[in-house]
Amino acid sequence: MRFSELLITTLREDPADAEVPSHRLLARAGFVFKTASGIYTYSPLMWRCLKKISQIVREEIDRGGGQEMMMPILQPKELWKSSGRWDRYVTDGIMFALQDRRATDLCLGPTHEEVVTAFADAMISSYKQLPVNLYQIQDKFRDEIRPRFGIMRGREFIMMDAYSFDEAQEGLDISYEKMAAAYRRIFARCGLEFSAVQADAGAIGGSGSEEFMVLADTGEDAIITCAGCGYAANVEKAESAIELVDAGEPLEAEEHATPDVRTVEQLVEFFDMPASRMAKTVLYQAVHAESEEFVAVLMRGDLDINEVKLCNAVDCLAVKMADEEQVKALTSAELGFAGPNGLPEKVKLFADRSLEKQSNLLTGCNKSGFHKLNVNLGRDCPDPEFHDLRMAKAGEACPDCSAALTETRGIEVGHIFKLGTKYSKAMEATFMGRDGKPTPFTMGCYGIGVSRTAAAAVEQNHDARGIIWPAPIAPFEVVVAIVDVKREAQVSLAGEIYESLLEAGIDACLDDRKMSPGSKFKDLELLGFPLQVTVGRKADDRVVEFIQRKAGDKEEVAAEDALPRCLSFLRP
């Protein structure tokens, strides 16, 4: 491809609305153009990157036993009713819902479990046809609460979604492992530094779940990792070991006047007692499909509540902290004096495991201006239900090997789930089992954000001058740059090298644009091709420059050496 025939438009300055490096650089280099909030147009160069990522995904999912197909974007409400997800997705506002001219409800597919499950139900009638793994690479639509960071979190985005169908759990375990392995190959081939972490299954549901994270400081997710044994989990899921507090034999509870002492910090000072001896009581509103309830959560004073864990423990759709009015109504006290004793009976009591054996706690007592010493759970208040509800933190001990945990940040580019029979049962999607009985499919689902992967690659690979594409997903592997297109020697030598690269199977391009050398060099650095062969003033002597974008090395080589140098870099 000759650049004189390619639409490339770069910006001298950063667009005002771009914040993170990937968004800034992709917009400035003209790879993406915002059509509306969270909706982007991909330029010809960007599309080349996306096609390369897709192709890597395709090849590796195929190797893992996947079969590519294509599902509809436009989906009927009744399908989503059949899985029970319509109401939740519509009331949560995740889904773009619309009506056709006959007022039939439809949506733009945010994901395709329903479509594929209905398809499998129709097409698969016997266990003899299993296992099957179906996938597609397609646009997805989600009405994100807050689109952000350019194509990192868009409302329309490209996603690979695969769905496995097995007879039973054992088969699913195998299908899942195949996908996990394929995912590792995919991100490794894309040239990304990534980590597979344990994850919460969230709205999609199911048992096992791992996320694939591209490590980057600007990542939206926090990851807890252990250098000792390799344990890695999303903070939403992460566990850790902490030291329990021994507060001795249970003593008699005492109520103390604590005027205006409301926070843990204030209590530490007032009682001269470590926060770990206290239990804070936080009231939450738990949202269920058809109802809502209040729950109280007891957490040791020096630790934080993990709301994802809480949501799972309560087994509800969402939790939100009660507001001031609700707290006052439930505790009949001002904010800051909530306690486990004397709450309305309907308020279910949950507690973190850190408090399971701990005696003599300092808590609120639902009375303005008072706290209680030596509270013992079960004795001074109803027995709470104990769960791990705690946010793991860096510095705490690994749950597996007790080395110290560290926290890093990552961009979620892939997520795999063991769904089990959640959708097949809801939708009555069955096959004839070996025992002659209709059996629901045991399913897994596997997603990769293709467009997000491109953004993550930039996030992880850039410098002050611009993008540094990993070679496997770069729009071109090599750019042959002509410094002065008016000099015949340069044009012909560059053409010669360009042709030789193409013949060798290298994805090369020729920058034959008429522009001053300085701006051409700057422009190419911004665009981020991994290799550059510059044909300039020494063209007459058949000497060119070989430049590695990442290392910044610039080296004069004989024209004949350009091809072998490119080959040894790209195909070692």
Add this chain to the structure above:
RNA sequence: CGGGCUGUAGCGAAGCCUGGUAACGCGCCUGCUUUGGGAGCAGGAGAUCCCCGGUUCGAAUCCGGGCAGCCCGACCA
């Protein structure tokens, strides 16, 4: 949806407080010169100043109401 902020040419951006019909830089077009780190000179095109209403002789500017976008929090690939 809550909190902070912004909307002026393709991009960046001044002017707004203190009303008088819109500056500058980049980019674009023409010509000449220039050609190894975002070139120089000369000429030129390009703006319903987000929209609607109000105040006023007069509104980018003041007032009211919309809409759109960005950033911080809850959703997710």
